[in-house]
Amino acid sequence: xxxxxxxxxxxxxxxxxxxxxxxxxxxxxxxxxxxxxxxxxxxxxxxxxxxxxxxxxxxxxxxxxxxxxxxxxxxxxxxxxxxxxxxxxxxxxxxxxxxxxxxxxxx
Amino acid sequence: xxxxxxxxxxxxxxxxxxxxxxxxxxxxxxxxxxxxxxxxxxxxxxxxxxxxxxxxxxxxxxxxxxxxxxxxxxxxxxxxxxxxxxxxxxxxxxxxxxxxxxxxxxxxxxxxxxxxxxxxxxxxxxxxxxxxxxxxxxxxxxxxxxxxxxxxxxxxxxxxxxxxxxxxxxxxxxxxxxxxxxxxxxxxxxxxxxxxxxxxxxxxxxxxxxxxxxxxxxxxxxxxxxxxxxxxxxxxxxxxxxxxxxxxxxxxxxxxxxxxxxxxxxxxxxxxxxxxxxxxxxxxxxxxxxxxxxxxxxxxxxxxxxxxxxxxxxxxxxxxxxxxxxxxxxxxxxxxxxxxxxxxxxxxxxxxxxxxxxxxxxxxxxxxxxxxxxxxxxxxxxxxxxxxxxxxxxxxxxxxxxxxxxxxxxxxxxxxxxxxxxxxxxxxxxxxxxxxxxxxxxxxxxxxx
Numbered sequence: 001x002x003x004x005x006x007x008x009x010x011x012x013x014x015x016x017x018x019x020x021x022x023x024x025x026x027x028x029x030x031x032x033x034x035x036x037x038x039x040x041x042x043x044x045x046x047x048x049x050x051x052x053x054x055x056x057x058x059x060x061x062x063x064x065x066x067x068x069x070x071x072x073x074x075x076x077x078x079x080x081x082x083x084x085x086x087x088x089x090x091x092x093x094x095x096x097x098x099x100x101x102x103x104x105x106x107x
Numbered sequence: 108x109x110x111x112x113x114x115x116x117x118x119x120x121x122x123x124x125x126x127x128x129x130x131x132x133x134x135x136x137x138x139x140x141x142x143x144x145x146x147x148x149x150x151x152x153x154x155x156x157x158x159x160x161x162x163x164x165x166x167x168x169x170x171x172x173x174x175x176x177x178x179x180x181x182x183x184x185x186x187x188x189x190x191x192x193x194x195x196x197x198x199x200x201x202x203x204x205x206x207x208x209x210x211x212x213x214x215x216x217x218x219x220x221x222x223x224x225x226x227x228x229x230x231x232x233x234x235x236x237x238x239x240x241x242x243x244x245x246x247x248x249x250x251x252x253x254x255x256x257x258x259x260x261x262x263x264x265x266x267x268x269x270x271x272x273x274x275x276x277x278x279x280x281x282x283x284x285x286x287x288x289x290x291x292x293x294x295x296x297x298x299x300x301x302x303x304x305x306x307x308x309x310x311x312x313x314x315x316x317x318x319x320x321x322x323x324x325x326x327x328x329x330x331x332x333x334x335x336x337x338x339x340x341x342x343x344x345x346x347x348x349x350x351x352x353x354x355x356x357x358x359x360x361x362x363x364x365x366x367x368x369x370x371x372x373x374x375x376x377x378x379x380x381x382x383x384x385x386x387x388x389x390x391x392x393x394x395x396x397x398x399x400x401x402x403x404x405x406x407x408x409x410x411x412x413x414x415x416x417x418x419x420x421x422x423x424x425x426x427x428x429x430x431x432x433x434x435x436x437x438x439x440x441x442x443x444x445x446x447x448x449x450x451x452x453x454x455x456x457x458x459x460x461x462x463x464x465x466x467x468x469x470x471x472x473x474x475x476x477x478x479x480x481x482x483x484x485x486x487x488x489x490x491x492x493x494x495x496x497x498x499x500x501x502x503x504x505x506x507x508x509x510x511x512x513x514x515x516x517x518x519x520x521x522x523x524x525x526x527x528x529x530x531x532x533x534x535x536x537x538x539x540x541x542x543x544x545x546x547x548x549x550x551x552x553x554x555x556x
Contacts, residue, residue: 010220026184027188044215046224047219049185050223050227
């Protein structure tokens with residue numbers, strides 16, 4: 001990955017990309033993340049705006065449509081790759097955790 | 108009964124990096140019946156309302172990298188998002204954006220990711236402040252080298268004297284500010300690492316911090332202004348015009364670039380703005396102040412009667428027809444309250460001679476000035492030199508080919524340059540009588556016997 005580009009995704013980053021597998025506008029993303037994670041992950045408007053700008057600049061997402069006051073965003077192929085890699089990474093973490101923690105519980 | 112004030116302005120005596128402390132202040136004002144209505148870089152305007160509990164949030168918004176557009180589309184998008192989340196927009200102050208909510212429970216914070224917030228604060232405020240402080244330190248360091256020891260030119264007007272005396276103080280101040288900025292960034296990173304929130308900061312402490320770090324530039328600014336005023340009243344307009352000219356040209360550049368971009372609807376005008384600024388700054392640096400304000404910018408013309416005119420005898424005859432070429436310059440400062448310089452051609456065969464007279468506030472300052480004048484290229488006559496026994500003065504020195512002599516007596520210095528015999532008794536008598544024996548020179552003209 002190029003220098004300065006997103007490496008491991010933070011939780012808000014991960015959920016924004018995940019939600020943008022379908023087109024959403026800014027406030028829709030905030031609501032969707034809230035309901036999807038049952039309020040566990042909250043994304044503030046400033047944080048969301050900053051991350052959307054960053055992802056757009058890094059071509060992880062693109063503008064899908066521009067309405068009167070709202071833009072909708074959607075994930076790009078590159079963004080999907082990053083999301084997929086993060087998903088694989090998280091799965092490996094869970095598997096590794098499982099191997100050790102389950103063994104501990106069994107012994 | 109006196110009607111109640113409806114609006115009031117309060118100056119922001121706080122650093123941008125303490126923006127979280129502003130929230131506390133604004134909430135306190137609302138509780139006291141003052142609601143923020145608008146704000147700019149210098150002050151906040153409040154309007155009288157019923158005292159109420161209001162939640163405020165001050166956020167840092169990364170302004171897109173072009174200037175001039177008052178309300179770029181990105182800023183609107185950002186505000187719309189914040190408003191959709193329940194934060195009502197009030198106004199912006201540079202990078203700082205002010206929102207409020209009257210809901211009982213405050214809406215979700217605008218920034219929820221510490222790392223993102225730290226990055227925004229760093230790129231928007233911290234990096235710029237650090238860069239400007241480092242550039243200022245570098246400029247001041249070079250000025251320190253060029254201004255010390257304080258040279259005769261700097262002693263001759265209040266503005267330059269104060270500037271030279273205050274440079275070290277300002278240099279230390281900038282180092283303190285740099286250390287403070289580094290500490291703020293370190294603490295911010297520590298909070299990110301520990302996943303602690305950037306809580307609202309103590310407003311009282313923030314104000315004290317701003318006062319502590321702001322009092323030095325304020326003191327410097329007031330002293331500098333007083334120095335310039337003193338020079339202006341004392342007739343040294345040249346230095347004032349030269350110093351005031353620089354900020355005026357910078358302001359003109361800024362206004363011109365704003366006007367051009369408004370006229371042509373240029374969005375990305377960084378190049379234009381920076382280009383204009385660099386060209387004008389280079390012009391200022393290349394053009395000596397004398398080109399802007401005329402030669403020395405001080406009094407010129409016939410010598411006023413109160414200054415002694417050396418003419419006749421060993422000085423040669425002053426020629427009336429040469430009067431047009433006659434020049435005198437006067438200047439004064441707190442440290443050297445009396446100074447004038449006279450230049451005129453005596454006659455074509457003997458060439459030109461000139462002299463300068465200095466009276467300092469004390470013999471100590473006079474000696475310091477004398478040494479600085481000699482520092483440049485000269486030295487005292489050796490103790491066993493016959494000239495020492497001829498002159499009844501404290502010190503006498505010369506530069507180069509000994510046709511440029513410096514004389515120190517009490518708080519006075521006389522500098523004479525010309526093809527003269529400085530061992531001539533008549534010449535010595537004239538100088539000692541006119542400049543060192545009389546307490547006040549009043550319309551004395553030496554004429555040939």
